[in-house]
Amino acid sequence: MVAEAEGIHQSIPVLDVQYRCITKGIEEIVDISAATAVAVASPPSSPGCLQVALEPDAVAVDVAALELDLRALNAIPNGPMEPLQFVPSFRSGSFADIGPRRYMEDEHIRIDDLSAHLGSLLSCPTPSAFYGVFDGHGDSDAAAYIKRHAIRFIFEDTDFPQASEPDKVFLDSVKNCVRKAFLLADLALADDCTISSSSGTTALMALVFGRLLLVANVGDCRAVLCRKGKAVEMSQDHRPIYAAERQRVEESGGYIDDGYLNGVLSVTRALGDWDMKMPRGSPSPLISEPEFRQAMLTEDDEFLIIGCDGIWDVMSSQCAVSIVRRGLRRHDDPGHSARELVKEALRLNTSDNLTAIVICLSSEDRSSPPSPCSQDQQQQPPRLRYCKSLSAEALCNLRSWMDNDGGGD
Structure with a gap:
C-alpha cells in the first residue's frame, strides 16, 4: 500500500x-493470454470431413x-x-x-x-x-x-x-x-x-x-x-x-x-x-x-x-x-x-x-455440467470441448495443414 x-x-x-x-x-x-490454437487432426471419418480437437480454454476468450x-x-x-x-x-x-x-x-x-x-x-x-x-x-x-x-x-x-x-x-x-x-x-x-x-x-x-x-x-x-x-x-x-x-x-x-x-x-x-x-x-x-x-x-x-x-x-x-x-x-x-x-x-x-x-458454492464442480445424450451418442468416443471461434493465427495454421497435408491423399 x-x-x-x-x-x-x-x-x-x-x-x-x-x-x-x-x-x-x-x-x-x-499462459491463457496466448491467442494461438493448436489443431490436432484425426483421420477424416468421411470425405471432406475434418475433425479438430482443441484443449479446453486453449483460446482465451476476451x-x-x-x-x-x-x-x-x-x-x-x-x-x-x-x-x-x-x-x-x-x-x-x-x-x-x-x-x-x-x-x-x-x-x-x-x-x-x-x-x-x-x-x-x-x-x-x-x-x-x-x-x-x-x-x-x-x-x-x-x-x-x-x-x-x-x-x-x-x-x-x-x-x-x-x-x-x-x-x-x-x-x-x-x-x-x-x-x-x-x-x-x-x-x-x-x-x-x-x-x-x-x-x-x-x-x-x-x-x-x-x-x-x-x-x-x-x-x-x-x-x-x-x-x-x-x-x-x-x-x-x-x-x-x-x-x-x-x-x-x-x-x-x-x-x-x-x-x-x-x-x-x-x-x-x-x-x-x-x-x-x-x-x-x-x-x-x-x-x-x-x-x-x-x-x-x-x-x-x-x-x-x-x-x-x-x-x-x-x-x-x-x-x-x-x-x-x-x-x-x-x-x-x-x-x-x-x-x-x-x-x-x-x-x-x-x-x-x-x-x-x-x-x-457447491459440493461439486458445476463449471462444465454434462449434457444429456442418446444411447447411440453414449456409444461413440467422447468428444472434447471446443471453442466457438478460432483466432486468425489458428485459422491460418489450419488452412496451411489442409493445403499441405490434408489434401495430399
Missing part, C-alpha cells in the same frame, strides 16, 4: 488458525468483467423467501505468498461453517460462512490485529441480528452491524499502544447467509463472483483513480499526488493509519467506512474469489475467473486453484504480497 519497492522473494505457508487448509502439489500454469445488475442482484425480499431448490454448499481453499517484498503483511480468514464456528452465539440463516482478506501496510500489526478480533467486532460487540431467513430487515441490520464493526476496529487500532500510528490495513469481508452474499470493503482487496463463467465484481477498489473517491478526498481537504492519497497511500479507505487521521474526531480524507455489495446466489453462481491487490495489479477479474474455472475443471480443488492464481500473478511480475481465497 505504501509507496515502496523491495526485492526479496520468499514463499510462506498459509496460517488459518482453526480453519487452516494446506494444499499439496501444483500443476504448471499455462470478455470484459460484467457490471453488477443491481436490480437483479439486490432483489432482497421484504419478508421470508419461498424455499428454492438451490442451496449453496461452501468449501474453500487459500494460498499466500510473500512475493518480492521483504515482509509479509497479508492476513486472511476462512470459515466455511459459521454457525458451527460460533455455536450458540449466533442464530442465523443457514448455511452460513465468513471470509476476510486484510492487506497491511506500514507493518503487519494492524492486519494481524483485525484478523484476531474480527469475529468479536462483528458478532459480539455489535448486537448481531438473530433471524432464520435473510430478508431485507435482516440484511439492513447486518449492514449496520458490519459498518459499526469496521468503525470499532478502527478506533481500537488507535487505542492499542502496541500498534504504530503508521500501521494500517485494508479489509474485505464476505458473509453468506443462506443464498444472501454480502461483501463489505475498505481498500483495494477485491471480491469477484463467477456467474456462468463471467466475472461479476462484488467490490469497488478504493483508489484515487476511482472518481467518487477522488472527489470525496478533495472535498475533505485531502489531495492526490502521483496516484497516492496525500502523497503517501495508494488507497483512500483503510483501518488504522492514525498518523493521517489525527486528531481523533476531525474530518479526514482517509476513512474506514465500508462500501457494500450484495447478491442472491443462484445455481448459475459457481465460485467466489477474494484476493489482495497483488493479484489485481497484474490481471483482470475475468482473467482470474478463467484461471480458477479451468483449474476446477481439472482437479475440483479450491485450495489448488488459489495457489495457481497466486503463482500466475508471480509469473506476471506482481510487486506485492499475494493472498487468494477461492470459495466454491
Whole structure:
C-alpha cells in the first residue's frame, strides 16, 4: 500500500488458525493470454470431413468483467423467501505468498461453517460462512490485529441480528452491524499502544447467509463472483483513480499526488493509519467506512474469489475467473486453484504480497455440467470441448495443414 519497492522473494505457508487448509502439489500454469490454437487432426471419418480437437480454454476468450445488475442482484425480499431448490454448499481453499517484498503483511480468514464456528452465539440463516482478506501496510500489526478480533467486532460487540431467513430487515441490520464493526476496529487500532500510528490495513469481508452474499470493503482487496463463467465484481477498489473517491478526498481537504492519497497511500479507505487521521474526531480524507455489495446466489453462481491487490495489479477479474474455472475443471480443488492464481500473478511480475481465497458454492464442480445424450451418442468416443471461434493465427495454421497435408491423399 505504501509507496515502496523491495526485492526479496520468499514463499510462506498459509496460517488459518482453526480453519487452516494446506494444499499439496501444483500443476504448471499455462499462459491463457496466448491467442494461438493448436489443431490436432484425426483421420477424416468421411470425405471432406475434418475433425479438430482443441484443449479446453486453449483460446482465451476476451470478455470484459460484467457490471453488477443491481436490480437483479439486490432483489432482497421484504419478508421470508419461498424455499428454492438451490442451496449453496461452501468449501474453500487459500494460498499466500510473500512475493518480492521483504515482509509479509497479508492476513486472511476462512470459515466455511459459521454457525458451527460460533455455536450458540449466533442464530442465523443457514448455511452460513465468513471470509476476510486484510492487506497491511506500514507493518503487519494492524492486519494481524483485525484478523484476531474480527469475529468479536462483528458478532459480539455489535448486537448481531438473530433471524432464520435473510430478508431485507435482516440484511439492513447486518449492514449496520458490519459498518459499526469496521468503525470499532478502527478506533481500537488507535487505542492499542502496541500498534504504530503508521500501521494500517485494508479489509474485505464476505458473509453468506443462506443464498444472501454480502461483501463489505475498505481498500483495494477485491471480491469477484463467477456467474456462468463471467466475472461479476462484488467490490469497488478504493483508489484515487476511482472518481467518487477522488472527489470525496478533495472535498475533505485531502489531495492526490502521483496516484497516492496525500502523497503517501495508494488507497483512500483503510483501518488504522492514525498518523493521517489525527486528531481523533476531525474530518479526514482517509476513512474506514465500508462500501457494500450484495447478491442472491443462484445455481448459475459457481465460485467466489477474494484476493489482495497483488493479484489485481497484474490481471483482470475475468482473467482470474478463467484461471480458477479451468483449474476446477481439472482437479475440483479450491485450495489448488488459489495457489495457481497466486503463482500466475508471480509469473506476471506482481510487486506485492499475494493472498487468494477461492470459495466454491457447491459440493461439486458445476463449471462444465454434462449434457444429456442418446444411447447411440453414449456409444461413440467422447468428444472434447471446443471453442466457438478460432483466432486468425489458428485459422491460418489450419488452412496451411489442409493445403499441405490434408489434401495430399
